[in-house]
Amino acid sequence: MSSISSMHSTMKATTDNRLLLPLPDDDGAPFWEYAARGELRVQACAAPDCGEPRFPPRPCCPRCQSFASEWRAMSGKGRVWSYVIPHPPLLPAYAEQAPYNAIVVELADAPRIRLVGNLVAGPGAPLNSVPADRLRIGARVQVVFSDVGGIAVPHWTLDR
Amino acid sequence: MAAAITATGLKDATAIVGIGQTAFAKQLPESEKTLACQAIISALHDAGIAPSEVDAFSSYTMEETDEVEIAKAIGAGDVTFFSKVGYGGGGSCATLAHLAAAVATGQATVGVAWRSRKRGSGPRPWKNTAVQLPTPAQWTRPFGLLRPADEIGMLARRYMHEYGATRDHLFNVALACRNRANQNPAAMMYERPLTREMYMTARWISEPLCLFDNCLETDGALACVIVSAERARDCRQKPVYLHSVAQGLPSQHHGMVNYWNDDPLSGPAWTAARHLWKQADFGPQDVDVAQIYDAFTPLIPLSLEGYGFCDRGEGAAFTEGGALEIGGRLPLNTGGGGLSEAYVHGFNLITEGVKQLRGTSTAQIPDAATCLVTAGEGVPTSAVLLRS
Numbered sequence: 425m426s427s428i429s430s431m432h433s434t435m436k437a438t439t440d441n442r443l444l445l446p447l448p449d450d451d452g453a454p455f456w457e458y459a460a461r462g463e464l465r466v467q468a469c470a471a472p473d474c475g476e477p478r479f480p481p482r483p484c485c486p487r488c489q490s491f492a493s494e495w496r497a498m499s500g501k502g503r504v505w506s507y508v509i510p511h512p513p514l515l516p517a518y519a520e521q522a523p524y525n526a527i528v529v530e531l532a533d534a535p536r537i538r539l540v541g542n543l544v545a546g547p548g549a550p551l552n553s554v555p556a557d558r559l560r561i562g563a564r565v566q567v568v569f570s571d572v573g574g575i576a577v578p579h580w581t582l583d584r
Numbered sequence: 585m586a587a588a589i590t591a592t593g594l595k596d597a598t599a600i601v602g603i604g605q606t607a608f609a610k611q612l613p614e615s616e617k618t619l620a621c622q623a624i625i626s627a628l629h630d631a632g633i634a635p636s637e638v639d640a641f642s643s644y645t646m647e648e649t650d651e652v653e654i655a656k657a658i659g660a661g662d663v664t665f666f667s668k669v670g671y672g673g674g675g676s677c678a679t680l681a682h683l684a685a686a687v688a689t690g691q692a693t694v695g696v697a698w699r700s701r702k703r704g705s706g707p708r709p710w711k712n713t714a715v716q717l718p719t720p721a722q723w724t725r726p727f728g729l730l731r732p733a734d735e736i737g738m739l740a741r742r743y744m745h746e747y748g749a750t751r752d753h754l755f756n757v758a759l760a761c762r763n764r765a766n767q768n769p770a771a772m773m774y775e776r777p778l779t780r781e782m783y784m785t786a787r788w789i790s791e792p793l794c795l796f797d798n799c800l801e802t803d804g805a806l807a808c809v810i811v812s813a814e815r816a817r818d819c820r821q822k823p824v825y826l827h828s829v830a831q832g833l834p835s836q837h838h839g840m841v842n843y844w845n846d847d848p849l850s851g852p853a854w855t856a857a858r859h860l861w862k863q864a865d866f867g868p869q870d871v872d873v874a875q876i877y878d879a880f881t882p883l884i885p886l887s888l889e890g891y892g893f894c895d896r897g898e899g900a901a902f903t904e905g906g907a908l909e910i911g912g913r914l915p916l917n918t919g920g921g922g923l924s925e926a927y928v929h930g931f932n933l934i935t936e937g938v939k940q941l942r943g944t945s946t947a948q949i950p951d952a953a954t955c956l957v958t959a960g961e962g963v964p965t966s967a968v969l970l971r972s
Contacts, residue, residue, distance in 0.1 A: 437713060444713060444730075447721040456722075479844050480723055486836065505843070506742035509791035510734050515711065518728045523788070526729040528738055528843050538843045540724045551728055556791075561745045577726060 439573030442517040446575060451481040454495050459576040464567050465495040466537050477534045498537075500567035501583065502529040505538055507559050524551035525559055529580055544570065544579045558582065593863055596971070597688040599816035599823035600680070602631025602809035603935040608772050608926035611705035612803040617649040619805035620700035621657045627807040628658075632820035633694055640665040640692030640810075642679040644699055644929060646672055654698070665692040669831075671839070673877055673960030674852065676930035677968045681829035683810045693811065699931040700805035708801075717839075724841050733798055733880065735840040736962055737790040740882035743849055744792060749900030751792065754881040755783045757916075758796045758923055760908035761878060765920025768946040772800050773924040797881040799922035806931040808938065824941045827954075828864040828969040832856030840962050852965040853890025853958065860967050861892065868892040871969075872952040873940050874914050875933035878921040883961045884908075891956060891967070910947055918947040933957050934968075941972040 438444055448456050451467075458465040467481040471490035484491045507527040512519045524542065531537045545553035547568040564583040569576045604626025606612070606619050614622070628635055638660040641651045651666045665686040669675030676699070683695030710731045720729075729735060743749055762778040765771035778796065786794040816823035832855035836845040861867060868891060876887045885899025893914060894902045908916040919925045919936035926932050937955040939945040945952075952972075959966040 444721075444726045446723075446726045447716060447718075449718040449722065452718065452722045480719055480838075506738045506745070508729070508734050508737040508741060508793075509788065510728060510730065510737075511788040511790065513708075514728070514730060515713070518730060521728075523791070524728055526727050526734060526738070528742075536844070536846060540727050540729055540841070540843065542727050561742070572726070 436573065438517070442515065443572060444515070445573050446577065451483060455481065456575065458495060459569060459578055462569050462576070464498045464500045464578060466498055466531070466534060467493050468496040470494040477537055479537045479539070498531055498533045501532040502565055502580070503532070504528070504543070504559065504561055504563045504565060505530040506561060507543070509556050521551045523556060525554065525556065527559070527580065529565055539578065541578055541580050544568070544581060546581060547579065554582070594684050594688050594826065594829055595863060595865070596825045596827055597813055598684040598810050599813050599825045600808050600938050600970070601811055601816050601819040601821055601823055602627040602629070602633065603807070603938050604628070604630055605770070605806040605932070605935060606804050608770060608802050608804040609704060610772070610801065610803065612702070616700045616702050616805070617653055617657070619803070620649045620654060620698055623700065623805035623807040624654065624658055624696055624698050627696065627809050630821060631809040633809060633811070635659045636661045637694045638696050639663050640683055640686050640695035642667045642669070642682045642695065642697045644668060644672070644675045644679070645670040646929070647699060649700060665695070669966070671960070671963040671965070673879060673929040674963035674965040676877070676934060676959040676966065677829065677957055678831050678959065678966035680808070680810065680826060680934065680968050681831060681966060684826045684829055687810060687812050693815070695810040696807055697810065698805065698807035699929050701928050702803045703927060704801045704803040719838065719841055729841070731790070732840055733793055734790045736880045736882060737793045738843070739848060739962065740880070741792050743882060743886065746849070747897040747900060749885060751784070753885065753900035753903050754797055755780060756903035756908060757878065757881040757884040758783060761917045761921040761923040763909060764918045764947045765924035768919050768925060771920040771925040772802060773920060793880060793882070799879045799927040800924070802926040802928055804926050804928050806928055806935050808934060822942050822972065824938045825971050826968055827971040828860050829966070830856045830859035831964070831966045832859065833964040837964065839964070842962065849886065850896070851886060851890060851961050852963065853887045853961045856965050856967045857891045860969060864969055866954060870954055871914065871956050872954050873918060873949045874916055875918070875921070875937045875955065875957045876916060877930045877933065877958050877960045878917055878923045879927065879960060881923070884916070887958055887961045890961065891958065910949065915949050918945050918949065930959055937970050941970055
C-alpha cells in the first residue's frame with residue numbers, strides 16, 4: 425500500500441481537462457489502490473472481538489480504539505441514499521457537464537457505510553450520462569470503476 | 585468570586601454592551617482590515633468604552649485580519665486573551681462564548697468579537713482547489729460535490745424524502761427572511777420583495793436548492809463588545825446578557841459532508857442545544873424571537889428540530905401558517921438574516937438579537953426579552969441565549 429501513500433504529495437490534482445482527482449491521505453490510500461484493481465473495499469477494525477467497518481478511513485477504531493485494521497471486500501451493491509443535481513456556477517470542467525448528478529450510495533453489505541459518487545450509464549461515461557429523471561432515493565445501484573485521468577474512480581450504474 | 589462562578593457557570597455573568605456594523609453590499613471599496621476596524625470602533629463607541637480598554641479579542645479562523653493588526657490599528661491596550669474558532673459560520677456564537685468565559689474568569693475585562701469579510705466581491709472559497717481538507721479532496725469533490733450548496737443539498741433531499749418536506753416549506757423560510765429585510769434599510773434586499781412565483785421559477789443552484797435557498801454574497805463587517813454584568817450596568821446601552829452559551833461537535837460528526845454516521849440528519853444543533861438548555865432558566869417555549877443561521881433554507885427546519893422548537897421531522901411543518909413571521913409562533917431572522925440582510929458568517933444574527941432585546945430592531949417584537957442566536961448548522965457549531 426505504500427506506493428500511493430508515498431506519491432500522493434506530488435500527485436496531479438486535476439485531469440488534463442481539470443476534473444478534480446482524488447487526493448488520498450495516508451489513511452485513504454489503500455482504498456484507491458484496491459480501486460485500481462477493480463475492488464471496492466472498506467476499512468474495518470481487525471481486532472478479533474470488534475470488526476466494525478468505518479468510513480472515511482482513520483487511524484484507529486472509534487468503537488474499541490484498536491489500531492489494527494483490514495480492508496474488507498464489498499459486493500459493490502447499494503442503494504441511492506440521496507442525490508443532488510448541481511448547476512453552475514461550478515468549476516469549469518464540471519460546468520461543462522452540468523446539470524449532472526452527485527449521489528450518496530448506502531452499501532448493501534454495510535448499511536451505515538455510504539459513498540459519494542455519480543450515477544453513470546457505464547464505466548467512463550460522463551457525469552451527465554443518466555437523465556436526471558432516472559434518479560430516485562432507494563434505487564439499486566452497482567459499482568463500476570471509471571478511468572479518470574489515469575485514476576480508477578468508483579462510479580455507479582443502475583442495477584437491473 | 586471563584587466560588588460564585590463555580591456555582592452559576594457563565595449564566596448572565598457577562599453582557600453585550602456595544603454593537604457595530606459597516607454598510608452591506610455586493611462590493612465595498614474598503615479592505616477587510618479597514619471594514620473590521622470600522623465595525624469595532626463603531627461597537628466601542630456604541631458601548632461608550634475607549635479602545636485602549638480592550639484586552640480581549642475573539643474571531644473566526646477564517647477571519648483574515650489578525651488580532652495584531654486590529655489591536656494596533658484601533659489603539660487597544662495590553663491584550664491578555666485572544667482566540668479564534670474554526671468551522672466557518674459554526675464559530676459565530678462561539679466567539680461570544682469564549683469572551684464570556686474569559687471575562688467571567690478574570691482573564692480579561694473588555695472583549696471584542698468581530699467578523700469582516702469581502703465574500704461579495706472576493707473569491708468563492710470552494711473555487712480554491714489548492715486548499716482541500718482530506719475528506720472533500722478524496723471522497724466528495726472529485727465527484728462534483730463541490731460547494732456547500734451541494735453538500736447541504738444532499739442532506740436536504742434526504743430530509744424531504746424522509747419527512748415529506750416540500751419546496752413550499754423552504755419558501756416559507758426564504759419569504760420570512762425577505763419580509764424582514766424589506767423592513768430593514770440596511771439589508772441588501774431592502775427594496776426587493778420575494779414572491780412564491782419568483783421562488784418556484786428561480787434558477788437551480790443544486791437541486792433541490794434554488795437561488796433563493798442560498799444566502800447572499802456580501803462585503804461587510806460587524807462587531808460586538810462584551811463586559812462583565814457588573815460593568816454593563818454602568819454602560820451607555822441597555823445590557824443584553826449572555827444567559828447561556830454552548831458549542832457542539834457531535835460524536836462521529838463529519839462536517840458539512842455528514843453522510844457517514846447512524847443519523848446524518850441530527851447535526852451539531854442537537855449537541856449544542858442540549859448543553860444550551862441544560863444551563864438555562866428557560867426553555868424553547870419561552871424564546872420570544874430567534875436568529876437561526878441561514879446559509880441555506882433547509883438549515884432552518886433542521887435547527888428548529890435540533891433546538892427543540894418541535895419534534896424530529898416536524899421542522900418543515902413548523903414553518904407553515906406564518907409561524908416564522910412577525911406575530912407567528914417564532915419570529916425568525918428579524919433583520920433579514922444571511923438569506924436577505926447580509927451573509928457575514930452569521931454575525932449579523934448576533935447584532936440583530938441584541939437590537940431586539942434593546943427594542944431597536946427595524947422589525948421589533950413587542951417586549952422581546954429572550955432571543956436564541958445560532959451559528960452554522962451542519963458544521964461544528966455554537967449558540968447563545970440572550971436575555972434583557
